[in-house]
Amino acid sequence: MNHFSNHKQEIPIVAPIKPDGTAWSIREKLWLGLSREEYKQQFLRNPINWLLIGIFAVGIPIILQRYLFGLSTVTHASNDYPWGLFLGFGLFGMVPLSASGFLLGTTVEIFGRKDFVPIERLALLNGLLGYFFAVVYLEVDLGMPWRLYYPMFISLGPAAVLFLVAWHVATYLSVQIAEVSSAYFEWIGWLKGKRFIKSIAIGLTIAGIILSTLHQGALGALFNYAPSKVHPLWFSANFMWIHFFCSAIFAGLSMVIISSTLCKTFMTWRCDSRFMDNVDKLTLGLGKGCAYAMITYLVIKLVGVAHDNDWAYLLTGWGQYFLLELGIGVVFPMCLFAYGVKNQKVNLVRFAALISVLGIVWNRLNTALIAFNWRLYQEIPHWKEVWVTITIFALYFIVYRFILYRLPILYQWQGEK
């Protein structure tokens, strides 16, 4: 299992210098030290790649259609439902799943929990890519994607919540690029750059906490603009931002658990012993964090219902749906996390993480699409809209994998650091 290509048994490129003493060139590093033919072979033997090719074969023409003939040709976005799946999943779903970067950054750099170092870079990368692709989803959805920079430089509306989201996501993206760049600097062998990033790590991490608190919350606060449209159970004027922020905590942690599980299972050749030896223990640690965040979330969800006196709604069909979401998406994984952590059942914690990630995406879709306009009608996304969403996610997967294959995320760079 611990090999990458049928022809080369050793682990590809973990140090600046080849076994024979000469340095790897960047080109060789990009090709993972394989010849073109060998690279092609490893690409084609992986069934996942065939699936990806299938997704893109249909998805790319649909994306072209969207850019050439307008949003109405691929989506069901309407005047009643201005935001569809691209934002419902791509922005409101991807961003909480990417809270991992600031969470693990805080754990390691601020709380001084150096035992989480083996998984820190994975969490940072997960955060960076999640945000980046949330912006990609946004670019698919925006009416005039070529004007993305307008709120920054051309015409400013600083009193709007979205203004805050735009600025914070942009700044936080830069912060995350800086954080992940230390792995890149090691890989290209520019140690000065890495040392510089290390010297400002605390500042970057604290900036990350501030920006994350505010824009995770701001995504929730966006729905504060629609007090008469979102169902009262999913809407709470005072607690909306706290609900979104708090749920991002266990969403981000769960996403790292899932990502590390996939790496550990399908990318064993790329993981070094430090990662492999620690991942089970760290998964339990992350699971514990999830359980605490979930009980907090559950309490403030309840406080939200009590504060607005929405109890009567719980007896309606909407109420049952609301309880179903909380039951399956939060209470169930919370119990699994607690039981799994207590009894050292790592795989149970991993299963709980999967449920919790799906649960949070479900919650965001419920808020943005299903409970939105609850008194009008429910919009069912066009199949092309679903396919484009999957295509962008496949692109996210490919970039994620491309970086994990190369940069020292799952392994430690040998030699000078």
Next chain:
Amino acid sequence: MNKLFNRRGFLQGGLAGAAAATISLAKPSKAQATTFEGYPNSMGVLVDLSRCVGCRSCEAACNKEQHLPEPELPFNDFSVFDEMHHGQKRRPDETRYTVVNSYAIPGREHPLFRKIQCNHCQEPACLTSCFVNAYTKTPEGAVIYNADVCVGCRTCMIACPFNIPTFRYSSAFHPRIMKCIFCYDTRLTKGLPPACVEACPQEALTFGRRTDLLEVGRQRIRENQGTYVDHIYGEHEAGGTAWMYLSPAPFEQVGFDTSVPKEPILNYVKDFLSIVPMVLTIWPALFAGIHLLATRKEKMEQQNENQGEV
């Protein structure tokens, strides 16, 4: 040459933007908003549902005035009143800024007709939710839109409690928000009533100063005891609107959303906006402090080691 100029213009815009951001952070613009009671002489329209006969003259006039595309069915075709889309009656869209719908009211012989268009709020949700300042509330009372800066995020459509702004989804290269602008450029600035008001043969629409219209509305309710519901829709809805309605039947029976809050939508967002400076100031100190506490053992050990070496 041309290119150079553009880039310079862009950079200047950027600098001005950065400066504007700093200034707007320094100035408590929100405090002004809390005390804003609307422009004193802003205009409005009072719609009296008891007078409307559903002739759709206003729709036709609007279509002509705003150069909107010709509709599939002519304006004298009344079968449109039966049109349903997702179980909903007709609504404004990119081809029509205003529509009239018919409502059968239990216990009434004739249906009531209700005209829908932008209500031109005193503190518009579209305006306050827009992150590129594409909307303006003019002193004359109109809420107008600038397509040149719009990014197409459609938050205004989420925010509008009356579902008014619509988007030109059908265009890939020239999409924009389409909504009633109170005939601002062609009429309102010249002191003229909007085209729909002028076209109304029934005087169901009364154009005037908003403050005067409230008086007119109250007078009509008072002088025709039992005719109207004792409420002017739009006096307080969403913080007050320029277009207001009088109805002889309960408002929810005529398709009005009575759950629209009686305060500006912006008030729902202020709670969140007020935590922003708090997080910005408290978080750095708090987390730097936690960092120092969490790593103090390490630091002390390091110090001890150093001393031991000396």
